[in-house]
């Protein structure tokens with residue numbers, strides 16, 4: 004038989020992994036678009052004036068095997084010691100069932116934020132469990148579905164307190180026993196808002212001088228204290244009491260609610276979420292019912308669907324920053340949904356008794372550790388503690404810390420003479436013995452005589468986690484099936500395209516995801532000595548260099564944990580630069596009308612005044628309006644925030660002019676990098692005139708969206724701004740930190756790094772080109788059925804397009820909601836709804852989708868258009884039709900059918916798979932009902948039917 008050589012490389016899919024359309028599909032698509040090749044399409048679409056002159060070149064792309072080998076080598080440079088540093092980060096055991104079924108399961112990690120409740124019931128239930136857990140443990144009525152980290156949660160609590168307090172004081176008291184990073188982040192947040200932060204001992208607090216106060220429980224050095232008196236004094240002066248509480252400690256200790264606290268915040272990291280060198284983990288915030296409307300972030304609530312069945316949804320959605328814009332007081336958008344789900348499952352997995360047992364075991368070990376130290380003559384503080392003690396070692400500090408490292412243990416340096424030790428769920432007898440040896444004590448950990456050093460007055464009196472969900476049969480079989488059942492209720496990227504404009508729901512490839520759970524990345528403490536994190540250093544340096552090359556900036560700060568946090572960090576950087584120039588009075592920020600709601604919210608958070616710039620008829624920034632406003636505010640212009648390509652999905656040719664006008668009037672340019680997926684390899688924000696941009700690594704650089712987080716929003720800046728980037732108490736810098744950990748959520752970074760390494764410069768550029776191809780292909784296929792609202796030169800769109808469905812409201816009574824819900828019947832997540840233009844759909848397919856999937860979507864959209872036409876032309880009733888009744892459930896299919904269309908038409912429209920049909924578990928959810936009857940914890944099981952009446 005003749006030998007026919009093939010050019011197929013079995014282990015090197017290179018760009019095919021991420022790029023959906025096959026070469027022959029692409030050829031067909033280009034024909035539909037009437038262009039000879041991809042180069043022509045890109046030339047027609049991306050203006051020459053913004054193109055970068057040099058191609059991206061990162062050397063040869065790595066195959067998956069090469070990548071994993073490279074990652075292993077990098078990982079091995081991180082030294083995993085047992086860290087007993089504490090300070091808000093704890094060793095924890097992730098139950099393997101949760102690791103495998105949630106953290107490593109694309110059904111969970113590829114989901115989007117649950118804005119479309121009918122296809123998000125699974126993660127909404129898990130997040131409601133999280134809220135119930137937090138609410139129970141803290142003893143407060145309502146909790147949200149996570150914040151970014153403990154330090155930013157503390158800062159959110161501070162600004163929330165200012166909003167709700169009746170006290171008119173401008174100062175805020177911070178307990179000196181808070182973790183240093185919490186104090187530092189609150190200081191950063193307070194400064195531009197003219198909040199005076201007073202740090203001191205709780206007994207020194209003057210309640211009449213402050214609008215609120217925050218206390219850490221247990222304190223950073225282990226102290227336990229009942230804050231009831233301080234909080235009562237605050238209440239006397241109409242001020243707000245906040246407690247930062249460790250949720251595991253709360254299984255044994257009096258809860259903040261019982262002390263009278265108005266707000267509680269903290270981190271749920273030690274509920275099964277690996278430390279990961281600082282993140283990601285879910286922070287929580289809980290408050291009294293009276294303040295629920297001031298709670299930042301997303302809150303899951305219970306409502307009913309159109310048949311009166313129980314259905315979960317995000318509550319009070321309209322109060323999100325999209326609507327509040329410049330009135331917003333928080334910019335939280337992406338939070339930590341996936342990690343909140345993990346923490347909630349950890350609580351479900353262990354139940355209240357299990358959690359209590361874990362906490363007691365940790366406490367008993369800490370008591371044994373303390374006894375051993377005391378017996379050897381060391382002075383241990385405090386007298387009562389939960390898991391943290393501080394030992395005064397005088398001149399021995401250095402020696403003890405070093406010998407601890409030799410024993411494989413990191414302890415905390417406290418001042419010049421003390422050492423802090425915090426035990427956790429991973430602590431074994433051998434660990435206790437190793438710590439003793441570090442102190443020169445050679446002894447076996449054998450004295451198990453019971454002793455508790457928890458203050459009696461602080462013993463917890465109330466029950467928690469009483470809901471049946473925390474008492475289910477804990478056989479792994481049941482747990483596995485529970486997690487599977489919830490995942491199956493949701494439509495994530497592992498089932499179908501999620502064409503969400505501006506959200507870039509692209510592939511998160513398996514090879515990229517794997518290193519995240521490797522112990523060398525997941526077990527490092529963020530404040531471990533730098534020489535133990537050389538692998539991280541190498542990765543962060545190389546990724547920074549690549550991101551600088553991609554964006555045209557001089558340096559990157561990895562600190563921000565989301566895009567919005569990046570905006571805030573970028574604006575703070577600009578503010579600091581203005582101050583350094585003696586121009587601290589510059590506080591006006593120009594923001595186009597079409598901007599994402601987080602832009603004005605972030606500007607507000609740094610104390611700037613937002614001036615809104617109009618859009619021209621074609622959707623571009625109205626340059627004349629921009630110029631006029633820049634001139635008018637020339638003396639006080641701090642900068643502008645623009646998005647490129649614009650949120651209207653076009654490459655505006657005037658971008659350089661807009662940047663130039665801003666600079667001429669003394670301002671700095673913030674380019675929102677949310678749409679970088681349309682630019683990588685073709686155009687660089689830094690070259691266009693940007694001074695700062697954030698990059699949503701959870702969009703362009705493949706970090707999965709996790710059902711609403713985690714994310715990473717590092718910022719790139721030009722050279723002059725580098726000295727003003729966020730600093731951190733642990734790593735230095737002149738400015739304050741914006742996140743709890745110096746590198747934000749570094750355990751996610753292997754994902755973005757792997758993406759860059761496996762794509763190479765040419766591969767990344769090809770991804771951009773195909774993202775543009777896919778969007779233009781959709782726009783073309785839908786031509787005639789839907790109007791694309793804004794187009795650029797040659798009638799092309801960038802990487803997304805806005806479909807104008809507003810005319811159907813008049814012609815057929817069909818709203819954007821009806822179309823979004825009908826797409827669920829077709830097996831799709833809806834595109835972005837009503838943003839940036841109310842009543843429209845913004846479609847972004849990304850490069851990862853194949854032509855077959857794009858066609859399935861287009862077929863569904865065209866069929867929906869025909870259904871609208873049936874209504875327009877009187878063949879279908881205006882109120883009783885497949886669109887109004889969408890989505891259709893299995894329940895609808897098997898019930899009596901009295902609809903003026905067939906079951907087939909209702910349940911299996913074009914796009915829907917026959918065998919693999921996705922069935923939304925609930926009918927259309929009643930938003931207004933949910934907001935009127937706000938229930939944000941798991942209701943008793945029998946309650947739902949009643950609620951529906």
Ligand SMILES: Cc1ncc(COP(=O)(O)O)c(C=O)c1O
Nearest residue numbers: 336337505565566567599677714
């Ligand atoms: C244009 C734009 N800017 C900023 C953001 C905020 O990013 P994040 O959700 O990561 O905070 C988004 C999020 O969708 C966005 O689309």
